[in-house]
Amino acid sequence: MSNSFFREQIIDTCLALEARGLNQGTSGNVSVRDEAGTGFFLTPSSLPYHQMTPDDIVHVDLASGTITGTRKPSSEYPFHLAILRARPDAQAVVHTHSQHATAVACLRRDLPAVHYLVALFGGAQIRCAPYATFGTDELSANVVAALSDRRAALMANHGLVVIGRNLDEALALTAEAETLAKLYLQTLAAGTPHILPDDEMARVVDRFRDYGYGPVGGMKKGE
Template sequence: MVYEKTTETRQAIIDACLRMNAEGINQGTSGNISVRVGEEMLITPSGIPYDQLTPKDIIRVRLESGQVRGLHKPSSEWRFHCDLLQARPDMQAVVHAHPVHCTALSMLRQPLPACHYMIGLFGGSDVPVAGYARYGSAALSEAVVAVMEDRHGCLMANHGATVLGEDLGKALWRLGELEILAQSYLAARAVGEVVLLSDQEMAEAIEAFKDYGPK
């Protein structure tokens, strides 16, 4: 039963990767996905095209020690996946990718402000930007974990975006919503000055999101 459940989760990760690329949220193998399984995480391997992945290619990483088990190297971003899941026991999945509009904002190093009530889906009145550090580095992990302390998503300076989810489906959904919000914000800003919601309006939206979705 444990083996069957793990195999099912491995296939769900592959399916989510394929969906990201099909929906234009990611390109190539630049994205990566992890899911908590007990004291470990399952994560995509480094550099293997998603359409070539099979369940046995997904890598196990021990959350506390970083010990790796699998046929391949884990994603180069395994460190911040591991550190996020340790720092946020309320979250079960991490999805990272390079959506075009999120990445454009990250290149400007500008947070996504309170331009729409759906910003509240990410736990605050904006979606912050984690400071730049080389991909795969401990410094990048520290920067991402710091801004995600009380958030469900962030932009990453000159890099892309990362989201958390109570499960893999919610994480993938949040990434899609984040990209749409970034696209809408940049489109509006190209036309004129964006009118932002007030702190009170955002506080109401954030509170409402606590009871959002199916029971």
């Protein structure tokens, strides 16, 4: 796929996030590796999604961190850079401030196995990364650690970040994480949820490999 395709796809993904109520205004950010795999494209800072054009999309070099483009990158470009450096299996990163996932993150809780579909994200929970100021190296380190062997992480008092083998997968997993967070909050309001045990979640993780989700850390582009 060409770099022009990836620029357009970032905009399409941002508009889809807004249409689904997963982001609004200029909140959140999206990135995807470039055609050569030596850098990535990223949403610009403080530009409403409906105003973006392909020329507004910023490019970041993976090795040097050099930024090119006509606009400033998202303030969260440090954690996109850190994730894509640490996770060669990830091709795309989606960060949102979706309501229910962010609510769980504001509780500073992991999202537990209230439903077996939590296993889509690689384990028995979606971890919550400790709070750090946005745009800092501390936040980047916290997010990378929380994503270890996972496809998503909550960010305390901040939001959600999801990785995927492409932007379509990252978008779909973002919507799924938001649904699971809403379900968890609903069960907490109704009573005490029964959390599935780790051994059962390990079985489900293995089963999902038969449905196109390979082992986390072993994802390859296009799989």
